[in-house]
Amino acid sequence: MVNEMAKISYPLVLINFKAYPQSSGKKGLELAKVAEKVSKETGVSIAVAPQLTDLALIASNVDIPVFSQHADAVDPGSKTGHVTLEAVRDAGAIGTMLNHSERRIRADEIDVIVKKAKNLGLLTVVCANTPEVTAAMAALGPDMVAIEPPELIGTGIPVSKAKPEVVTGAVELVKKVNPQVKVLCGAGITTGEDFEAALKLGTVGVLLASGIVKAKDWEKAILDLVKPLLK
Amino acid sequence: MVNEMAKISYPLVLINFKAYPQSSGKKGLELAKVAEKVSKETGVSIAVAPQLTDLALIASNVDIPVFSQHADAVDPGSKTGHVTLEAVRDAGAIGTMLNHSERRIRADEIDVIVKKAKNLGLLTVVCANTPEVTAAMAALGPDMVAIEPPELIGTGIPVSKAKPEVVTGAVELVKKVNPQVKVLCGAGITTGEDFEAALKLGTVGVLLASGIVKAKDWEKAILDLVKPLLK
Amino acid sequence: MVNEMAKISYPLVLINFKAYPQSSGKKGLELAKVAEKVSKETGVSIAVAPQLTDLALIASNVDIPVFSQHADAVDPGSKTGHVTLEAVRDAGAIGTMLNHSERRIRADEIDVIVKKAKNLGLLTVVCANTPEVTAAMAALGPDMVAIEPPELIGTGIPVSKAKPEVVTGAVELVKKVNPQVKVLCGAGITTGEDFEAALKLGTVGVLLASGIVKAKDWEKAILDLVKPLLK
Amino acid sequence: MVNEMAKISYPLVLINFKAYPQSSGKKGLELAKVAEKVSKETGVSIAVAPQLTDLALIASNVDIPVFSQHADAVDPGSKTGHVTLEAVRDAGAIGTMLNHSERRIRADEIDVIVKKAKNLGLLTVVCANTPEVTAAMAALGPDMVAIEPPELIGTGIPVSKAKPEVVTGAVELVKKVNPQVKVLCGAGITTGEDFEAALKLGTVGVLLASGIVKAKDWEKAILDLVKPLLK
Secondary structure (H helix, E strand, O other), rough: OHHHHHHOOOEEEEEEEOOHHHHHHHHHHHHHHHHHHHHHOOOOOOEOOOOHHHHHHHHHHOOEEEOOOOOOOEEEEEEEOOOHHHHHHHOOOOOOEOOOOOOOOOOHHHHHHHHHHHHHOEEEEEEEHHHHHHHHHHHOOOEEEEEOOOHHHHOOHHHHOOOOHHHHHHHHHHHHHHOOOOEEEEOOOHHHHHHHHHHOOOEEEEEOOHHOOOOOHHHHHHHHHHHHHHH | OOOHOOOOOOEEEEEOOOOOOHHHOHHHHHHHHHHHHHHHHHHHHEEEEHHHHHHHHOOOOOOEEEOOOOOOOOOOOOOOOOOOOHHHHHHHOOEEOOOOOOOOOOOOHHHHHHHHHHOOOOOEEEEEOHHHHHHHOOOOOOOOEEOHHHHHOOOOHHHHHHHHHHHHHHHHHHHHHHOOOOOOOOOOOOOOHHHHHHHHHOEEEEEHHHHOOOOOHHHHHHHHHHHHHHH | OOOOOHHHOOOOEEEEEEEEEHOOOHHHHHHHHHHHHHHHHHOOOEEEEOOOOHHHHHHHHOOOOEEEEEOOOOOOOOOOOOOHHOOOOOOOOEEEOOOOOOOOOHHHHHHHHHHHHHHHHHHHEEEEEEEEHHHHHOOOOEEEEOOOOOOOOOOOHHHHHHHHHHHHHHHHHHHHHOOOEEEEEOOOOOOOOHHHHHOOOOEEEEEEEEHOOOOOOOOHHHHHHHHHOOO | OOOHHHHHOEEEEEEEEOEEEHOOOOHHHHHHHHHHHHHHHHOOEEEEEEOOEEEHHOOOOOOEEEOOOOOOOOOOOOOOOOOOOEEEEEEOOEEEEEEEOOOOOOOHHHHHHHHHHHHHHEEEEEEOOHHHHHHHHOOOOOEEEEOOOOHHHHOOOOHHOOHHHHHHHHHHHHHHHHHOOOEEEEEEOHHHHHHHHHOOOOOOOOEEEEHHHHOOOOOOHHHHHHHHOOO
């Protein structure tokens, strides 16, 4: 069952653990615990997307929202090596990221997964690289889309500064295509300043990875990120 | 670290949980516990391949060998939604299945993963559908190959009976191409009789899924399977 | 150069040769010649999408619009076995189909190809299976989208009769998301009656395959299809 | 029907047109004509692998062996955007390349295509990147394998000089696994000296692309390549 305490609110911080060595296995659980601590202490909604192999372990050990990094458009059954939404739910996650630039899937698959997630009570966050693709993904009706120009991912150069027009372009197109879909801002986000800039551009939160996962002091890095919300 | 108690021996039973609803989340952990119980009571080497999302949870809670159902040919890093061998190891698994008929990957990817697994001390079980493909996979030097004609998977019709020439053909070709590679027999295996037949055809064990996972009484099903070894 | 005589007008008939044995090699050229003949005699805009390997041969031998069945999101260069838009153009085609249910690609790839096609002066027809996916594809700004419920493809049961709400749903969503995008109706279309029904549902033409390609008398089949336009 | 004049002999030169702008459309036909001219004048067996979209056009206009750059493991039918072996044959080609590093497919697909090609009287050339993968591909029984370390492709640094042990390693493993399979040498091949070195390492010919396609004077480049055979 989805943890009632694990409901998300906005602004949202979604930390993608990717496949970093710093966030694998026990270290992943530790990072999730730090995110939980900061979330509880500050009241800011912080969610984590652990590595696939750690999903159930982490989701059953923290009280913050947990997302899968990916799900496949398949039903439970003879699907060796696939991640079903049912498995995501049974692992204790409240939803899934989809279509990250490092793990793209097709629009018809996203359509299937988004519709199925609604039936299962799971949330979907669909990543996209351009305003046009973000609008396309919004047309499929997920809960959130995340605009992430791939050329900025992992650079520490925040899209909110380097290409604000990409973010505002995405926000505007999404508003037109499907105003119920929320927009997250990804790519290069690291600091509280980046977060604040992202919110000012019309997004409801940030999707980030290396800025936190690779930080030497996770607690300090997350605290710095959410600081603007504590004013 | 790989659990010393988790070393495998032969004949081997490898239970693939696939994406069955019966083996997801807590039910998956329960099934792994049953497999562990039977293994300890009978002394037969029984390994499990849980759903990807449950890997760390299950591997950290049982003392039998745990395999991943799949791994990607990528190194740790910016690889959202991928399963690295390092994550498989950090989850506590001792190796990975590769190239299941439901999750095929390319030979060059298998080559990369097999070589890397050796460096990491992980085992690899590469599935194949025909004697020729089994020989091809053996040329890549994994620890095991599993011959599984896809048309028999999930049917309950054991390949060891329906198409013994496929199994012996695979065994012979593997012996010629790379005699150090062990052969498992998959597809349609359910009973102890099937298991025995598979061993007589020159394989060192069985890879099976629905025959166990969908059984009403897991313990009885696994006990029945390993019975021929207890004589 | 794109043939000036090869410009399309609406209503449009687009005949997809798929990989049918009836439309391969010389037979494909013959079928294209028949389509050309009917188009010239009736004045109806008829375009063909030959098998990839026949594209240049057919495009250089007929004076009707020729589309590729597929293109890859890659630039000319070291891309063995890929179909670039430049090759499509150099072959003499005026555009390409994309994302057919039998050859889906990802939305970010379609985004790249659509933008590039505009620069090259090529047309794009993006297939989609549901109203939502059709809307998503329209958000990417192709010249046309084709709504084709896969379960009706090749059945001879026209979507315009069996599931008119899918067609009108797609037409409405596309109008909202990007009114400049034209909608074609596919799946199960065979007769003039089907064509007429498709136009009444708000589409500007039909995408069809088996209904023509597998007909014993191609000329008769195409003539029957376009008859409603000749009244 | 396969052209009787188009039979290959060894040593073989196979020119891969890739998706280079220099070899697209009419330029591709022109390059094939030059290859035909040099082959007739020198008696050296020279084959070409045009861009997919040009296959029928080129194969019907030259009298040297023509290969497809790729084929899909599908039968003729509802397979929009796919390249069937039957289409390759109907286009007038005598065989197909498979699994180029820029267009990898899976071993089970290669198994299907190789077996089917034998039934259709078509030749198969399967590319591979390492000695182990080359051996694996040889186990599938194609007519030829081509060993091409991807890191040297397009560099002009011939594998026969830079990594001769990769070539000899592949040759030895193939001899052991399936001695009937011939080995071609690819990657970085440009000059007659490279060609000669490749033959000395135990291969029966070369697979090359940029060294010829990007040359300013195609005739001179091909003549230079085959010169060592004219002594």
